[in-house]
Amino acid sequence: MLSTHKLVNxxxxxxxxxxxxxxxxxFGVSLLVFTIQYSYGPDRRAxxxxxxxxxxxxxxxxxxxxxxxxxxxVQYVRYLKEIAMGNFGYSIVAARPVWDAFLHYLPITIxxxxxxxxxxxxxxxxxxxxxxxxxxxxxxxVTRILAIIGWSLPTFLFxxxxxxxxxxxxxxxxxxxxxANIEAFILDNPDKYIKYTGMYTIDGIxxxxxxxxxDAIKHLFLPVLTQVIVIVAILMRVMRSSxxxxxxxxYVITAQAKGxxxxxxxxxxxxxxxxxxxxxxAGQLAALSxxxxxxxxxxxxxxxxxxxxAHAALKLDTSVIMFMCxxxxxxxxxxxxxxxxxxxxxxxxIRLT
Amino acid sequence: MKKxxxxxxxxxxxxxxxxxxxALNDVCITVNHGETFxxxxxxxxxxxxxxxxxxxxxxxxxxxxSGKVLLFLDExxxxxxxxLLQQSESYMQSCCGDQISMIFQEPNAALNPIMSIxxxxxxxxxxxxxxxxxxASLERLNAQDCKxxxxxxxxxxxxxxxxxxxxxxFKLLSHIPLLNRWDFLIRxxxxxxxxxxxxxxxxxxxxxxxxxxxHNLSGGMKQRIVIAIALACSPMLLIAxxxxxxxxxxxxxxxxxxxxxxxxxxxxxxxxxxHDLGVVAETCDRVGVMYAGSLCEVAxxxxxxxNPSHPYTKALLESVPKFHxxxxxxxxxxxxPNLVTPPAGCRFHPRCKHRMDICDKEVPNLLEIGxxxxxxxxxxxDK
Ligand SMILES: Nc1ncnc2c1ncn2[C@@H]1O[C@H](COP(=O)(O)OP(=O)(O)OP(=O)(O)O)[C@@H](O)[C@H]1O
Ligand SMILES: [Mg+2]
Numbered sequence: 001m002l003s004t005h006k007l008v009n010x011x012x013x014x015x016x017x018x019x020x021x022x023x024x025x026x027f028g029v030s031l032l033v034f035t036i037q038y039s040y041g042p043d044r045r046a047x048x049x050x051x052x053x054x055x056x057x058x059x060x061x062x063x064x065x066x067x068x069x070x071x072x073x074v075q076y077v078r079y080l081k082e083i084a085m086g087n088f089g090y091s092i093v094a095a096r097p098v099w100d101a102f103l104h105y106l107p108i109t110i111x112x113x114x115x116x117x118x119x120x121x122x123x124x125x126x127x128x129x130x131x132x133x134x135x136x137x138x139x140x141x142v143t144r145i146l147a148i149i150g151w152s153l154p155t156f157l158f159x160x161x162x163x164x165x166x167x168x169x170x171x172x173x174x175x176x177x178x179x180a181n182i183e184a185f186i187l188d189n190p191d192k193y194i195k196y197t198g199m200y201t202i203d204g205i206x207x208x209x210x211x212x213x214x215d216a217i218k219h220l221f222l223p224v225l226t227q228v229i230v231i232v233a234i235l236m237r238v239m240r241s242s243x244x245x246x247x248x249x250x251y252v253i254t255a256q257a258k259g260x261x262x263x264x265x266x267x268x269x270x271x272x273x274x275x276x277x278x279x280x281x282a283g284q285l286a287a288l289s290x291x292x293x294x295x296x297x298x299x300x301x302x303x304x305x306x307x308x309x310a311h312a313a314l315k316l317d318t319s320v321i322m323f324m325c326x327x328x329x330x331x332x333x334x335x336x337x338x339x340x341x342x343x344x345x346x347x348x349x350i351r352l353t
Numbered sequence: 354m355k356k357x358x359x360x361x362x363x364x365x366x367x368x369x370x371x372x373x374x375x376a377l378n379d380v381c382i383t384v385n386h387g388e389t390f391x392x393x394x395x396x397x398x399x400x401x402x403x404x405x406x407x408x409x410x411x412x413x414x415x416x417x418x419s420g421k422v423l424l425f426l427d428e429x430x431x432x433x434x435x436x437l438l439q440q441s442e443s444y445m446q447s448c449c450g451d452q453i454s455m456i457f458q459e460p461n462a463a464l465n466p467i468m469s470i471x472x473x474x475x476x477x478x479x480x481x482x483x484x485x486x487x488x489a490s491l492e493r494l495n496a497q498d499c500k501x502x503x504x505x506x507x508x509x510x511x512x513x514x515x516x517x518x519x520x521x522x523f524k525l526l527s528h529i530p531l532l533n534r535w536d537f538l539i540r541x542x543x544x545x546x547x548x549x550x551x552x553x554x555x556x557x558x559x560x561x562x563x564x565x566x567x568h569n570l571s572g573g574m575k576q577r578i579v580i581a582i583a584l585a586c587s588p589m590l591l592i593a594x595x596x597x598x599x600x601x602x603x604x605x606x607x608x609x610x611x612x613x614x615x616x617x618x619x620x621x622x623x624x625x626x627x628h629d630l631g632v633v634a635e636t637c638d639r640v641g642v643m644y645a646g647s648l649c650e651v652a653x654x655x656x657x658x659x660n661p662s663h664p665y666t667k668a669l670l671e672s673v674p675k676f677h678x679x680x681x682x683x684x685x686x687x688x689x690p691n692l693v694t695p696p697a698g699c700r701f702h703p704r705c706k707h708r709m710d711i712c713d714k715e716v717p718n719l720l721e722i723g724x725x726x727x728x729x730x731x732x733x734x735d736k
Contacts (some may be wrong), residue, residue, distance in 0.1 A: 246413060250462035256410045257457075258582060259450030259480045262442075269465050276467075347467050348566040 014352040015337065022333045029329040030083065033322045034076050042068035048092070048318065063286065082328070089319025093311040098323045101308065107198030108177065109292040109304035111216075114199070115224045117286045120231040127232065128239025131267055132274070135244055143236065150233030156295035159226045163299065166222060173222045175300040182215045223300040227293055231285050238281050242274040244346060249273075279342050287335040291328060354385040356425050356677055357590055357622050358407065358453070361435075363420035365399075365406045372693040376402045376415070377536065378647040378700065381719060386428050389616065389623045391637030391654065393630060393669075397689055399646040400626045401458065404592045408453060409437060409445050413493075424452070428621075451481040454583035458595040460575035464567040471563030474547035475540065477585035482543075487515040490538035501538075512537055551583050554611065573604035580608070584615060591616075592624045597632070609636060630673050634658055639725065642666045645690050645700040648719065652726040662728045664705050699731065706730055 012255060033347070037045070046062040048080075061068055082088075087098060093135035094101035126165065131140045133339070166172045186193045196206050201220070204213030221316075247270055255265045292306025344350045360382045367374035374430040376399050384390045392400050406417045425433040437445065449455075459465035464471060478486060491511045493499055501507055513520060514536075527533045544563065552559035554577045569576055576596060583591060593612060613636060616623055625637060633640055633654060640657045642650045642665065650663040661667045668685045687704035690696050696703050702712035711731050719729045 198464050250457060250459055251465040253405070253410050253412065254457060254463045254478070254579070254582065255465070257408055257449050257455040258477050259446045259482070260476055261446070269468070272467055273465070348469075349466060349568045 009351055011341075015341075018337045022330065025329050025333050026326060029325055030080065031076070033325045034079055035317050035338025037322060038072060038075070045318075045344075048316065070298065088323040088326075088329070090254075091308075091312065091316045091320045093320070094308060095316050098319050101320075101329070102305075102323065104198070105292075105303060105305050105308045108302055109297070109306065111199035111201060111226070111289065112220065112223055112292070112296075112302065112304065113286070113289050114201075115220060116227045116231070116289055119224065119228045120235060120280050120285070121268070124232040124235030125239050125275070128236040128278070129243055129271055129274070131240040132247065132270075135240075140240075143240075147233040147237050150229050154295070155226065155230050155293060156299060158230065159222070159296055159299040162222050162226055173218060175219075175222070177216065177302055178212070178220055179215050179219075183211055186212070188291065219300075223296045223302060226300075227289065227296050229291070235278065235282055235285060239274065239278050242277050243270060246270045246274045253350070275349055276343065279339055279346070283335050283339040283342075287331050290326070290331045308328075354388065355428055356423075357384050357386045358425070359365055359421075359423045360403070360407060361364045361421040361423065363403065363406055363422065364418040365402050365411060366416055366418050368414040368416065369693075373693055374692045376646050376692055377406065377704070378645075378695070379420070379716070380643070380646070380648050382641055382651075383637075383650065384622050384624050385525070386425075386589075387638055388638040389625055391633040391640040391642060392624065392626045392643060393633055394643035395669075395689060396628065398643045400643055401594055402646075403643070404455065404594055404624060404626065407437070407447055408455060408592070410449070410455075410720075424448070426452070447481070450477050450583075450588070451586045452588055453590045453592065454586070454588040455594060456576075456579050456583045456594040456596045459599060460572055460579050461567075463579050464575060466567055468566070469548045469563065470551070470565055470567065470570070471544050474551060474563070474578065474581050474585060475543035477582055478543040478546050479540070481586045483518050483539075484515065484544075486539045486542050487511050487518070489542045491515060493538060493542075501693065507538070511538070511624050514539075547581075547585070550585050551578065554581050554584075573600055573607070574603075576600060576608055577611075580611070580615075584619060587619045589621045590624065591620050591622070592626070595628070596625075596628045598627070598629075612636075623633075642669065645695060646692060647700055647716075648729060649701065650726075650728045650730075651719070652723075656723070656726050660726075661721075662722060662733065663701075663730050664707050664732070665701050668704075674731075699729075 029298075031033075042063050043059065045057045046066070049062050049066075050056055050059065067075065088098035088102075090096070091098045091101045096104075127143060134140050140179035153161075163175060167174055176213070193207050193209060193212070196203050201213045203299055204210060204216060236285045252265060252270060255269050260269075276287070290305075292304045292309065294306040294310045297304045297306035298300070298310060308320065309324055311317070312324075340350075340352070344352050355390045358486060360380055362379040362381060363377050364375075364379060365377040367376055367483050380399070380403055382390070382392070382403065392403065394400055402411065402415070405411050407422050409417070409422075411417060415439060420438070422437040424437055425434045426432055440448070464470075491508070494501065494508050494511060510522075514523060517611045526535055548559045551563060556562055556574065556577055562570070562574070562578075567578075570578065575727070580596070589613075596612070600608065609632060612623065614627075625632070627633060637654045640652060640654045641648055642657075642663065649662070650657065650666045652662075654661075657666065658670065661670050664686075668683070671683045672685060673706050674682055685704060689699060690703065696713065697709070698713040698715055699705070699717050702708050705712065710729055711734075715731070717729045717731050717734065719727045720733055721727050
């Protein structure tokens with residue numbers, strides 16, 4: 001048996017090794033995104049700095065200024081140098097440097113995910129567990145049909161339907177991040193409301209303005225609901241099939257023959273085993289939602305990462321897209337690290353080496 | 354001799370997509386107090402299904418259709434037998450693992466891969482020895498040198514648990530994170546007993562083994578752990594479902610020796626399933642032979658090997674390789690029938706050398722043809 005001290009050492013070494021690996025991933029991704037945007041040619045890229053036809057005459061000058069005619073390796077090294085110093089370029093759609101815009105939009109997406117991720121994990125695993133236990137009963141059939149609807153309806157359609165019902169029919173849960181009067185209050189009272197995190201729910205609490213928190217939660221309801229339903233639909237089915245597979249295993253019979261009650265069998269023996277494959281999927285889904293759901297953010301008028309990314313893609317705001325690729329690479333590496341640690345925690349057969 | 358368990362006309366079906374698999378066809382088995390009963394037959398003839406039906410641990414899509422499983426709790430046979438098939442779920446939970454327990458065919462699959470060995474063995478105690486566990490924990494709490502924070506609260510809790518383990522408080526506590534750990538002393542005690550029973554089964558360094566997980570152990574070790582789980586609460590009847598089939602010969606001999614030894618000390622009866630006739634001859638007092646879901650012959654083992662009467666038993670015994678084998682090994686002609694559409698009448702008749710007209714029309718009854726010797730075959734119908 002490992003001593004705690006030794007375990008901490010192993011964990012440390014593992015995490016450091018994996019974070020070291022992160023550098024290589026970022027290097028690879030940066031090479032890839034740089035190459036893709038390089039394929040546009042100097043003129044096209046210079047055009048990005050031009051707003052009007054009159055300025056078109058500046059293009060040769062711009063090319064020279066930014067060194068767009070330099071050889072590929074020179075430009076790539078220059079790019080690497082800049083991102084190493086934290087300069088990710090200028091976002092046209094946000095009209096400010098990419099990093100500043102990112103820090104501005106990120107809290108809004110994180111705030112949404114702060115609700116979405118725990119909810120979809122808890123609900124998805126619970127529903128899937130029940131469906132697996134009650135396989136081939138009405139409960140199973142109903143949740144199956146709902147899950148099929150949930151994931152086959154496009155998210156935007158789903159968001160629109162919910163908005164139509166709640167806001168359109170009953171006037172509840174308007175799409176925005178805050179009500180107009182609350183927003184005005186924040187603008188008018190910069191001394192009473194200090195922006196700590198950029199998340200209204202948390203800043204509301206930190207400033208002692210619980211009205212703001214409550215208002216923000218009300219505005220989060222529909223977007224969270226939309227996203228949770230869509231993701232739960234996937235996760236639930238994964239959990240169900242994993243449960244069904246585990247329930248038919250022999251150790252379940254051993255436990256039954258031991259006289260263990262079915263609640264303990266399901267919750268202690270089967271569920272923990274069934275979770276092992278589900279962790280990967282849940283982690284990937286959580287990582288994906290860090291990108292911000294474009295449909296949800298657009299329809300509910302939330303200015304988060306997804307919204308920004310959608311506009312950037314439409315306007316060919318290359319710096320933003322290149323930056324987001326790097327960001328998602330980091331997110332996925334970190335998520336996979338967390339997944340691996342969870343694996344090792346749940347499954348003793350896995351060694352961290 | 355007094356019976357300990359008896360099945361009457363047990364019928365079990367599996368509802369699969371291919372159709373209804375009629376796995377058991379009126380199986381009647383009796384196991385007596387103090388004996389080792391062997392159940393033999395080809396692979397797929399329903400041995401596992403029989404014993405699993407007895408313990409009511411048939412997995413879906415299987416279902417016990419009809420019949421009785423009578424358990425005679427006390428040795429004098431004065432008490433009424435209980436029909437296990439009519440009992441509630443909770444009765445079965447208290448009975449399985451305590452009065453009857455089972456050793457499984459596949460030690461690799463029979464253990465939960467992500468639960469420590471000690472915990473898996475301790476579960477037997479946790480579910481059947483609540484009273485004595487809480488008593489031991491109380492004793493520990495009352496000891497002078499016991500250093501547990503909130504000792505008073507714990508004392509009260511454990512006392513209450515000792516009196517009434519189904520009290521509402523415990524249901525409530527079990528749902529609250531952290532507070533559901535209140536019973537840590539009981540768990541520790543159960544774990545201690547698990548270590549004891551593991552070391553009793555001849556496993557060295559039981560404390561170290563108990564914190565390991567199944568994948569760290571060899572097959573033979575795992576089988577010993579499975580046996581430890583089954584023996585934890587000293588059952589009256591131990592069902593060993595091919596406990597040695599997947600082990601190599603030396604380990605197999607060790608395990609059989611262990612079972613013999615344990616039978617002398619701890620348990621009353623063993624129902625031993627195997628397809629190794631050598632094992633049967635060596636260890637069993639009485640033997641039942643199964644074919645395609647029905648019992649063909651039951652006899653004392655000496656009698657069965659000396660005077661096999663059912664054509665299937667004869668064929669089975671002839672197909673065992675002998676040391677002075679002359680010529681090719683005899684095999685039973687034909688194939689095991691498909692149990693979705695089993696042959697009418699005697700299920701063995703399509704392969705039987707002594708087939709008569711009646712064989713495909715009527716199911717033969719189990720008839721006594723000698724002392725403790727019954728056969729289900731029309732050849733003996735007139736006698
Ligand atoms: N889960 C199941 N689904 C469908 N049919 C089953 C199932 N389990 C068992 N059966 C049927 O029951 C019959 C008896 O199976 P059983 O496992 O009892 O055989 P066995 O005598 O224990 O064989 P072995 O020596 O291989 O363990 C088999 O022929 C099989 O067709
Ligand atoms: Mg079997």
